[in-house]
Amino acid sequence: MASTEDKAATNKENASSWKDTFYNPRTGEVLGRTASSWALILLFYLVFYCFLAGMFALTMWVMLLTLDDYVPRYRDRVPYPGLVIRPSSLDMIVNKSEPLKYAEYVKQLELFLQRYNDTEQETNKECISGNYFLQDNAEQMEKKVCRFKRDSLSFCSGLSDTNFGYSEGRPCVLLKLNRIIGLMPRGNPYINCTVKKDSQIQMQYFPSEGLIDKMYFPYYGKKAHENYVQPLVAVKLLLNKEDYNKELAVECRVEGSDLRNNDERDKFLGRITFRITVVE
Incomplete structure (x- = not known):
């Protein structure tokens, strides 16, 4: 009888532990992080990807400055006509x-x-x-x-x-x-x-x-x-x-x-x- 009660308690504890991995009501953590921790990491990735997008836009802008709308920059692939x-x-x-x-x-x-x-x-x-x-x-x-x-x-x-x-x-x-x-x-x-x-x-x-x-x-x-x-x-x-x-x-x-x-x-x-x- 005691063994059955121990198993039930263990199962209840495991179910509670599994739920705590998503949200822990005691610490207020979601997926193992507090709200401030999630805010900091999201802010980091926001700044990081904005920086990458800015670098890409800058390099594209510099490259476009070197192009001519009327004449291709490189024309050496086909020097003679067919x-x-x-x-x-x-x-x-x-x-x-x-x-x-x-x-x-x-x-x-x-x-x-x-x-x-x-x-x-x-x-x-x-x-x-x-x-x-x-x-x-x-x-x-x-x-x-x-x-x-x-x-x-x-x-x-x-x-x-x-x-x-x-x-x-x-x-x-x-x-x-x-x-x-x-x-x-x-x-x-x-x-x-x-x-x-x-x-x-x-x-x-x-x-x-x-x-x-x-x-x-x-x-x-x-x-x-x-x-x-x-x-x-x-x-x-x-x-x-x-x-x-x-x-x-x-x-x-x-x-x-x-x-x-x-x-x-x-x-x-x-x-x-x-x-x-x-x-x-």
Whole structure:
């Protein structure tokens, strides 16, 4: 009997001890600390984290003072531009007798050329051909844009031939350089395309000789050059019947300047290769 009473007393004491770990009514402690102790430790952490937040804000403010809203601080990752093709496909199959088969290519070209329409370009400046368009006046942060006339792409402009030559089996492709701030290529850059495997295929370039005019350089960045559009070179493949039903590998390169086009680590640096098959 006494043993049973001792066990009950022990259980009651253990339950009371367990409750005291959260709140001890005798000492007024909560989780082992008095109210003043909790106030001091909370004050310490408040001051500590406010100090950390202030240090972070200060370092961010100092870093932002070194940045320019118009020009990135570091621009050495991509010193040379890549070459981009439109339509954005490196493997094209064109069935000249079925418009639905090449309609997507035509749609891509038309949408891409919308920014080159006269209505979009009329507010841009007529620049002097063959000269860099330098605009280093710091007082005027927004830079002017040289006008690129869509009709300079002639038969590949989509103005006289809305199918860009796809309906006649002589398709057009458009080429442009990636934008790089401050780039001023030395020499007179132009696009030159060749068909691999010694195939002899004639091509037409628009503008003439595939020239990329230097008046479109340099580029001053997305914020300063908000309405900037890259100069385009159109290549029209003058295919004949004997060229149909063959996969033709075409390589286009930027020539005539110091822009790199032979880096084996980057197949798109200053060059691009695409395959095209025209089916009757």
